[in-house]
């Protein structure tokens with residue numbers, strides 16, 4: 001335990017520099033940086049082919065959508081569309097624009113930079129905004145059109161600038177480009193800036209605990225009887241709930257893979273609600289939050305989900321704040337104004353003179369003000385009446401929650417959130433429950449850590465143009481990967497956490513190694529899963545050496561299965577994927593194993609092939625994607641949080657120097673080996689891997705003793 005108190009202003013300043021670095025790294029590494037309005041037709045086509053743009057559009061309709069935003073329908077331009085749908089309407093070409101993407105709509109003919117058409121986007125947005133048309137969020141996509149809701153990314157009603165900018169798009173040839181979503185960064189920065197300015201008297205008790213200025217208070221007597229509503233909860237889940245109810249400031253719920261973290265949180269939320277507590281529930285991603293909304297919805301609690309409706313799962317929309325502002329009783333006060341705005345908007349096109357148009361814009365301005373006032377009253381009422389409010393961590397920084405107080409803030413998947421992201425929801429919190437697993441991967445971070453020279457006074461921070469203006473000494477050893485969950489554990493020890501110990505995913509043999517090595521042998525496989533095999537799947541599967549075996553190890557030791565640093569055959573794609581490794585011979589072993597499983601009757605969609613290396617992923621995709629359309633192929637990092645009946649892992653590394661690169665990261669391997677339910681197949685070179693670390697050595701020893709060991713013959717595979 002390290003209880004050294006951390007000065008809060010210094011923490012905030014360090015985070016600001018780290019975030020700045022990260023943001024720059026992110027923008028630099030993505031072609032989303034290409035946001036200029038005037039790009040050549042061939043660049044536009046390339047951008048469309050790589051999923052970043054959609055060309056050949058015209059504005060075909062405008063209406064007032066959720067939250068009073070202007071929603072434009074952009075259809076394929078009949079003059080250039082190359083194909084038609086069955087009803088004779090022109091179709092869009094294939095593209096990668098999806099619901100929820102933030103896009104900017106540009107005029108193809110807009111050569112010179114225009115005056116910013118969007119609204120004030122703060123520091124970063126302004127520089128992009130000077131280059132093109134209005135920005136919005138994609139709300140619907142089909143083969144003939146895309147629908148885009150204009151306005152702030154983070155919410156808020158429509159503005160005059162939006163109306164005018166969209167109006168200007170009529171009759172023009174348009175294209176749209178995907179933008180980096182800046183909201184998260186902006187909110188993190190604002191939060192850190194606010195935190196940096198707080199003084200001693202502004203700090204909440206929870207903040208003082210979180211930075212080691214004091215210790216957590218003794219929980220209330222956790223032996224008090226709790227009447228559990230869910231009869232299926234296991235003992236470790238009940239313990240965690242009792243502990244979280246009793247804690248006065250901080251409780252961590254440690255949920256190893258498959259142990260029912262979310263299941264536990266649902267009961268905890270219901271218990272808090274029964275005790276008349278107001279609860280804010282957050283997660284780092286929309287899906288993490290929607291998961292909870294979906295499971296809470298049948299419980300008949302008043303819940304409200306904050307966030308742009310385009311980004312929410314359809315099943316949770318009825319709880320969306322924006323939808324409730326239209327459908328609930330409280331909503332009637334905004335209805336009339338919306339109707340009037342729609343009528344005015346439509347009448348603009350019939351005007352003949354500039355004077356008439358200006359008069360309408362004037363009317364719209366007044367209506368908008370009225371709309372905002374009524375809407376904000378309605379939002380306030382809706383949020384106040386809800387005992388549970390749910391939002392992403394950055395969503396919690398929106399205007400809707402500005403004046404709201406909560407008794408408890410719960411963060412799910414907290415070990416996958418940046419600490420600065422967590423603080424967006426925590427600045428006003430008294431009591432906090434974090435659920436997560438610090439032994440799986442932390443959030444992905446692109447920037448390298450600050451170098452020592454960057455920490456010294458007044459130096460320019462690597463890769464950024466901004467100086468550390470006050471020349472403050474920054475905190476050494478702080479990185480973005482270090483999560484709040486991790487830091488609290490290190491600071492206050494295991495006393496602030498309870499671990500869930502029964503897992504409902506893996507066969508006992510699959511679970512045993514991660515349990516022994518990472519979870520102090522505390523994990524237990526539930527009876528319902530501990531002996532499940534592929535051969536027992538509810539559809540017909542033949543009993544074979546593979547389908548009756550939960551753990552298989554194809555050991556490629558011996559030098560016939562060498563890795564490659566660069567694969568010429570992948571060529572250009574490799575360049576896009578960055579420096580990566582691949583192993584063609586090992587990929588053949590993977591293909592053979594998948595073939596055997598499918599032949600035995602295992603459906604391809606019950607199987608996932610995962611690998612830590614993008615180079616190998618590209619190779620495996622070439623080999624397997626067409627042959628087995630349902631088969632899931634992915635990176636280990638991308639597969640966190642997921643599960644499959646059978647998982648084949650390709651480890652790639654095989655070299656004389658015994659280098660294992662980022663296989664050395666235990667948390668990555670933990671994720672890789674804990675995804676399957678009934679069957680785990682590892683393909684790798686035990687000679688190389690076992691020299692990588694003590695953990696890898698133990699793993700190879702475990703596989704040798706417990707797995708069905710096989711040695712592939714390179715000659716047979718070719």
Ligand SMILES: Nc1ncnc2c1ncn2[C@@H]1O[C@H](COP(=O)(O)OP(=O)(O)OP(=O)(O)O)[C@@H](O)[C@H]1O
Pocket residue numbers: 232233234237255256257258259260261262263264504505641642
């Ligand atoms: N007490 C329980 N009794 C029976 N099944 C349970 C229990 N708790 C959880 N489960 C089951 O275990 C599975 C995992 O639960 P849940 O989705 O809540 O886990 P999680 O910990 O959030 O997931 P992950 O491991 O991916 O983070 C679900 O199918 C759930 O129904």
